[in-house]
Amino acid sequence: MTWAPNHDASIEKLWKVQNSLTVGLIMVPRQSFTTCKPSETAKDVQRRNPNNFSFFPVEHEGRIIGLYDAERWFSQAAPDTHVADDVQPLSEDILIAADASIFDFIMQADRHPTNLVVSGSQIAGLISLSDIQQLPVRAALFSAITSFEMAMALAITKRWPDPAEWAALLPEKRRERLEAEIAKGREGDTAIDEIAYTQFCDKKTLIVLSGALEMGRGKLEKALGRIERLRDPLAHANEYAGSAAKAKKVCETVRTLVELKNMIFSFLQGREKT
Template identity: 80%
Template sequence: MTWAPNHDASIEKLWKVQNSLTVGLIMVPRESFTTCKSSETAKDIQQRNQKNFSFFPVERDDRIVGLYNAERWFNKAAPDTPIADEVQPLSEDILIAADASIFDFITQADRHPTNLVVSGSRIAGLISLSDIQQLPVRAALFSAITSFEMAMALAIVTHWPEPADWIALLPTHRRQRLESEIARGREGDTAIDEIAYTQFCDKKTLLVLSGALEIRRSKLEKAVGRIERLRDPLAHANEYAGSSAKAKKVCETVRNLYDLKSEIMRYINATQKP
């Protein structure tokens, strides 16, 4: 008996899972804000910023009117001047809806590291680059990478309908491991499609060798390698965004993943047309 996975349906289901994980799950609620007043000075904020918050929501008449960047004074003395002229006013650059997906935030968080979260007609929370380490984000990232891996698998079987053709292209040690796994599956009457026995690194090798995408091989290998380096710590519950630099790299990698997946799906759709 063979259990053949429906890659198209699975990819679509994972897309729905990703979009169901919203920024509302990871935001700091408004009642927990540490705010500042536009009448305060940079020195005032530095003195009371014991937790080293990078940005402060700015409050006026009990309303949030913008953000103040306090990070600039982390390593030098702040001046005794009012912050009013340095407030970043409310704009599309720093606002995000509470029901927006986590990926809506991640794809721009390296450029806009702090967003005010809007629910209805009010500011309901705040989300920042450091929130990329939260558990719902880990789940969202892993589902995105899983759907990307499924897309790679579908591209491979589209390009080589006969499993023997792509199996022969794997390095000897990878091919032997794969053939052993397939044999065990057949012995136990639990066989599935051969492509399902491959690991991420196998799919990366085959996608690059296929030449299916209009991307230079060296560039494609490097891009998929970055996705693989994000996947590994996610899969093993390890740290993946423990610094600002690492978190920004995650944002870049996610944008890269989306672009590559779009290229893969375009190839599949064009090739499968009758």
């Protein structure tokens, strides 16, 4: 028996799963905010910030009016400047909807590391770059990378419909491992499409050779390598964003993944028209 997956439908399902994971799952709710007042000084905020919160929502008469950057005073003495004179007012740059996907937040979190979460007409919570370490984010990232890997598989099989063609392009040791896995599947009557037995590193090799992506080979290999380096700790439940620098790299990698996936879909649509 052959279990031949419908890759197109499976990718669509993964995107639905990804989009169902919203920022509301990982935000700090408003009732848990540590806020500051416009009348306070930077020195006041520094004094009562032992946990080193990077940003404070600024509250005036029960309403949130902006964000205050407290990270500047982690390693230096804060001045007597009032918060009112240095507040980042509410704007599209720091607002995100509660039902926005986690993926939407990751796409811009290195540029806007703290967002106020809006539900209806109210500020409902706060989300920051450090939240990229949370479990729902891991699920969103892994589903995105899995759907990308499936898209690569589709492109490879479009480029070389005969599995023997693309298998011949793999390094000898990788090809031998692949053949052994396929043989094992057939013995157990659990055979699936040959491409499903390949690992990310195999697909990476083949997608570079396929010409499916309009990007220079060296640049493409580096981009795929960054995605693979994010994929591996996600797959093995290891740490992947343990510092601000690593979290920002995750954001960059996700934008690269989306760019490459769009290229693959353009390639697939072009192939289907010829």
